[in-house]
Amino acid sequence: MSATTYAWLALLMPLVGTVGLAVGFKLWPGKTAGYIATVAILLSFLAGIGALIQLEHHPANHRELVSSLWNYAVTAGVDARLSILVDPLSVFMVLVVSGVSTLIHLYSIPYMESDRGFVRYFSYLNYFVFSMLLLVLAGNFLFLIVGWAFVGAASYLLISFWYRRRTATKAGIEAFVLNVFGDVGLVLGTFFIFRHTHTLEFLPVFHAAPHLFAKGSADITAGCILLLLGAFAKSAQIPLHTWLPNAMEGPTPVSALIHAATMVTAGVYLIARMHPLFELAPAAQDVGAVVGALTLFVAGTIGLAQTDIKRIVAYSTMSQIGYMIMGVSIGAYAAGLFHLMTHAFFKALLFMAAGSLIGAMAGEQSLDRMGGFRRALPFTYATFLIGGLALAAVPPFSGFFSKDEILLAAAERGGWHWALYAVGYIGALLTSLYTFRLIFRAFHGEPVKEARELEAGHLPHAEVPRNPATGEVEDTDVGFPGPAHAIAERSWEMKVAMGILAVGAVGAGFLQIPRTDHVIENFLAPTFVGAAGYHLREGTAKLALGLSLSTVIALAGIGLAYLLWRSRPALLAAIKARAGWLQALLENRWYFDLALYRGLVEPAAALGQAARQGFERYVIEGAFVGGAQLAAAAGSALVRALQSGLLRAYAALLTVGAAGVALYFLVRA
Amino acid sequence: MTIGAYLAVSAIVFALGVAGVIAKRNPLVVLLCLELMLNGANLALIAFSRMWGNGDGQIFALVVMAIAACEVAIGLGLIVAIYRRQLPIDVDRLKELKG
Amino acid sequence: MSTFVFVLAAIGAVGGATAVVALRDPFYSVLALVVHLLSLAVLFLLLRAELVAAVQVVVYAGAVMVLYVFVVAYVGDGEETLRERFSSSLSQPALRGLGAAVGVALLTELLIALLGAGLKMVEGEGAPYHPGPRTFGTPAFIGKLLLTRFLIPFEVASFLLLVAAVGAVLLAGRERERTVEEAERARELAGVGR
Numbered sequence: 007m008s009a010t011t012y013a014w015l016a017l018l019m020p021l022v023g024t025v026g027l028a029v030g031f032k033l034w035p036g037k038t039a040g041y042i043a044t045v046a047i048l049l050s051f052l053a054g055i056g057a058l059i060q061l062e063h064h065p066a067n068h069r070e071l072v073s074s075l076w077n078y079a080v081t082a083g084v085d086a087r088l089s090i091l092v093d094p095l096s097v098f099m100v101l102v103v104s105g106v107s108t109l110i111h112l113y114s115i116p117y118m119e120s121d122r123g124f125v126r127y128f129s130y131l132n133y134f135v136f137s138m139l140l141l142v143l144a145g146n147f148l149f150l151i152v153g154w155a156f157v158g159a160a161s162y163l164l165i166s167f168w169y170r171r172r173t174a175t176k177a178g179i180e181a182f183v184l185n186v187f188g189d190v191g192l193v194l195g196t197f198f199i200f201r202h203t204h205t206l207e208f209l210p211v212f213h214a215a216p217h218l219f220a221k222g223s224a225d226i227t228a229g230c231i232l233l234l235l236g237a238f239a240k241s242a243q244i245p246l247h248t249w250l251p252n253a254m255e256g257p258t259p260v261s262a263l264i265h266a267a268t269m270v271t272a273g274v275y276l277i278a279r280m281h282p283l284f285e286l287a288p289a290a291q292d293v294g295a296v297v298g299a300l301t302l303f304v305a306g307t308i309g310l311a312q313t314d315i316k317r318i319v320a321y322s323t324m325s326q327i328g329y330m331i332m333g334v335s336i337g338a339y340a341a342g343l344f345h346l347m348t349h350a351f352f353k354a355l356l357f358m359a360a361g362s363l364i365g366a367m368a369g370e371q372s373l374d375r376m377g378g379f380r381r382a383l384p385f386t387y388a389t390f391l392i393g394g395l396a397l398a399a400v401p402p403f404s405g406f407f408s409k410d411e412i413l414l415a416a417a418e419r420g421g422w423h424w425a426l427y428a429v430g431y432i433g434a435l436l437t438s439l440y441t442f443r444l445i446f447r448a449f450h451g452e453p454v455k456e457a458r459e460l461e462a463g464h465l466p467h468a469e470v471p472r473n474p475a476t477g478e479v480e481d482t483d484v485g486f487p488g489p490a491h492a493i494a495e496r497s498w499e500m501k502v503a504m505g506i507l508a509v510g511a512v513g514a515g516f517l518q519i520p521r522t523d524h525v526i527e528n529f530l531a532p533t534f535v536g537a538a539g540y541h542l543r544e545g546t547a548k549l550a551l552g553l554s555l556s557t558v559i560a561l562a563g564i565g566l567a568y569l570l571w572r573s574r575p576a577l578l579a580a581i582k583a584r585a586g587w588l589q590a591l592l593e594n595r596w597y598f599d600l601a602l603y604r605g606l607v608e609p610a611a612a613l614g615q616a617a618r619q620g621f622e623r624y625v626i627e628g629a630f631v632g633g634a635q636l637a638a639a640a641g642s643a644l645v646r647a648l649q650s651g652l653l654r655a656y657a658a659l660l661t662v663g664a665a666g667v668a669l670y671f672l673v674r675a
Numbered sequence: 676m677t678i679g680a681y682l683a684v685s686a687i688v689f690a691l692g693v694a695g696v697i698a699k700r701n702p703l704v705v706l707l708c709l710e711l712m713l714n715g716a717n718l719a720l721i722a723f724s725r726m727w728g729n730g731d732g733q734i735f736a737l738v739v740m741a742i743a744a745c746e747v748a749i750g751l752g753l754i755v756a757i758y759r760r761q762l763p764i765d766v767d768r769l770k771e772l773k774g
Numbered sequence: 775m776s777t778f779v780f781v782l783a784a785i786g787a788v789g790g791a792t793a794v795v796a797l798r799d800p801f802y803s804v805l806a807l808v809v810h811l812l813s814l815a816v817l818f819l820l821l822r823a824e825l826v827a828a829v830q831v832v833v834y835a836g837a838v839m840v841l842y843v844f845v846v847a848y849v850g851d852g853e854e855t856l857r858e859r860f861s862s863s864l865s866q867p868a869l870r871g872l873g874a875a876v877g878v879a880l881l882t883e884l885l886i887a888l889l890g891a892g893l894k895m896v897e898g899e900g901a902p903y904h905p906g907p908r909t910f911g912t913p914a915f916i917g918k919l920l921l922t923r924f925l926i927p928f929e930v931a932s933f934l935l936l937v938a939a940v941g942a943v944l945l946a947g948r949e950r951e952r953t954v955e956e957a958e959r960a961r962e963l964a965g966v967g968r
Binding site for chain 3: 676677678679680681682683684686687688689690691692693694695696697698699701703704706707708710711714717718721722724725726727728729730731733734736737738740741742743744745746747748749751752753754755756758761762763764768
């Protein structure tokens with residue numbers, strides 16, 4: 007079978023899964039639905055591997071394969087085809103997405119076991135994987151936009167999965183609305199480009215772009231900046247980032263999948279895919295780099311002051327994606343995508359471990375209530391530590407190599423990119439700091455009540471189920487989380503999934519060691535033919551500087567965290583007292599949330615209210631509906647008068663009609 | 676007399692019948708006026724039959740008479756039934772078909 | 775001679791028709807219709823339709839009118855005496871006026887269509903006529919037509935007569951026991967007019 011056939015199969019499997027699970031909603035007993043969903047994604051992953059092998063059989067310069075299933079409408083001004091593009095970049099993304107998704111599906115089975123919405127969950131999850139694969143395999147802008155929108159819908163469905171929680175539904179709506187901003191940018195950007203190219207297919211657009219657009223012309227720059235808007239919304243970069251921490255309202259595996267490993271990386275994929283266009287718009291590239299750097303710094307600082315462990319990891323995701331966006335914006339595509347892959351591994355692992363910890367706390371997510379779980383949850387602790395070390399970029403874990411590559415590329419570019427280099431390392435320090443703050447506070451120190459219960463062998467249980475964020479009382483019926491909680495130590499599925507990810511978090515880094523092997527870079531090279539500066543020049547001096555700086559900063563961060571949160575808590579208190587304004591700023595998340603609410607949500611709500619009271623009531627209901635009502639009533643009153651029941655009236659009507667007809671014929675003759 | 680004269684008489688009789696159907700309240704009289712209309716038509720038929728010289732019109736008129744007889748039988752039966760049930764014999768008051 | 779007879783018969787027909795419509799007593803209307811029918815039979819004879827004229831007298835004036843006379847005698851006056859009571863949404867004078875108007879309209883149209891159209895054959899006296907035993911209008915002539923060309927209408931008409939006979943018997947048959955509601959309803963309807 008050819009590579010494109012494998013790719014279509016990879017797309018088909020999750021679709022079959024979601025439809026099958028949805029249609030046979032009541033049929034699937036027990037946990038069957040979970041296994042079916044997992045197998046569907048596993049098959050998709052295997053199809054991805056098949057596509058990879060088949061692709062490698064092609065010579066290096068013929069690795070961009072297009073397969074079109076159906077020409078929907080191809081005429082002047084319209085170009086809509088159902089086509090996919092199979093090239094190293096899309097196969098890379100397919101493998102990452104489906105691989106991590108399989109493990110997350112497996113992890114979800116015990117996690118969601120007692121939830122009444124078990125089948126619905128797996129149907130949605132499969133739908134998400136289908137949408138994401140559609141996005142990365144799309145061969146033209148139209149399909150990309152379709153996949154983009156589907157992914158947004160899947161995100162909404164999964165964030166507000168526990169739909170009877172107000173906080174969850176509000177978060178879902180917020181995520182969807184902000185994503186719509188991005189969608190508008192994406193569609194408008196596409197239009198700017200389509201106006202000149204008259205085709206939506208990727209390969210023709212990319213080949214024609216250098217001839218149609220002058221480098222730095224207004225049209226291409228505007229188009230690329232609009233595309234960036236889409237990327238920022240989906241990847242939660244400033245200023246469209248406020249939805250991501252709130253999206254933690256969804257179940258933890260959902261956070262692991264969508265908001266760590268796959269959906270939020272769609273923006274990075276977009277920039278990498280559109281690289282021929284971005285190369286022609288240096289201004290857009292600079293915008294992307296600056297926003298990426300800004301986000302990684304701001305998110306890192308906010309992560310220091312959060313108390314909900316899932317939100318800490320969410321801000322960490324935001325920060326790491328800032329690195330990736332920065333990387334692909336400055337042209338270091340291989341580095342950015344490599345970081346995407348390693349991040350998928352260790353971030354998913356961190357979320358899974360966090361899920362296990364939350365399970366041990368019977369649904370409680372606040373760091374303030376946790377402590378000393380090291381002995382109660384040994385496996386979770388080990389995996390959390392591995393994930394944390396990878397995130398903090400401690401050698402030889404994978405995060406070290408990937409983050410370093412990006413910063414090295416920034417150094418290589420020179421000029422003002424040294425500012426990005428500096429910000430990158432400050433961010434690395436912050437990353438290390440907040441990660442180990444989390445680890446030290448949750449796992450070290452005095453065991454809390456729940457930890458002691460668990461050490462005694464009894465999994466703690468909440469008396470009254472509550473919303474962890476607001477404390478509202480809930481029940482465990484459909485629409486709310488189920489009564490039972492799962493921890494990794496007690497379920498083999500979670501252990502297997504986390505174990506495989508831990509191996510990845512440790513070992514994936516060895517795929518791209520500077521000056522030794524460049525597996526990722528070489529694999530992705532055919533896609534980035536023509537990209538200036540694609541292959542990293544690894545000058546010895548900068549390389550040595552980078553590697554040593556990385557290590558020092560990572561270890562310094564760990565040390566500082568230990569100091570502040572383990573050995574000298576008084577120091578921390580003193581710092582907080584001196585810099586109260588800083589604490590307020592960080593706790594309020596740099597006031598972005600407030601600004602968006604005051605600036606956008608409240609005016610929109612006021613407008614809606616005014617429209618309802620004014621226009622809707624008087625014009626629509628009064629004039630249109632009322633008018634139509636009056637007209638219908640008048641008409642029917644008229645007709646009702648004719649139905650008098652009088653025989654003579656009917657006879658009269660009949661004869662009048664006959665006379666009329668006779669008159670007509672008379673006149674005609 | 677020319678055929679036209681007969682046709683004129685037929686038209687007058689028919690029109691009188693129509694006026695009577697609309698203007699009268701007693702169902703018996705309404706039926707009588709209905710008979711008038713049928714007779715007017717019969718006369719026209721016979722006149723045309725004479726005009727063409729074949730017997731088609733006369734056959735038609737015979738059948739019309741048969742049908743008129745049937746209709747009168749049923750109509751009068753209806754009126755008798757109405758009368759037996761002590762309902763008013765007035766076309767205006769028998770309006771159960773009022774919509 | 776034939777013109778004179780025609781004029782007499784025509785006056786009889788039209789006069790009888792007018793009397794049917796104008797007279798108040800239904801019994802007088804029935805009698806007027808009998809006069810009208812007999813005049814019509816004379817007109818048929820003038821048109822050489824011998825059998826049809828005979829049938830008209832025997833069946834129409836003889837049987838149908840006798841039926842009418844019986845029913846009018848049984849049912850009685852009806853509500854003509856209460857014609858002043860307005861129980862309908864359309865008043866009596868209005869409907870009478872409407873009836874007259876429609877009648878006049880129809881008449882005008884018909885006359886224009888028949889006479890004003892300038893048809894040549896209408897001006898003449900009809901097809902040539904040769905008297906004889908089986909000529910136009912004799913019973914033999916009609917009978918032959920009925921049994922050859924118009925056999926099916928003939929059979930269908932007889933079937934129709936059968937259906938009508940059965941229906942009439944059913945309608946006017948002995949009434950069944952009336953339920954309480956029906957009696958009340960009848961009384962209520964009758965009482966509205968009082």
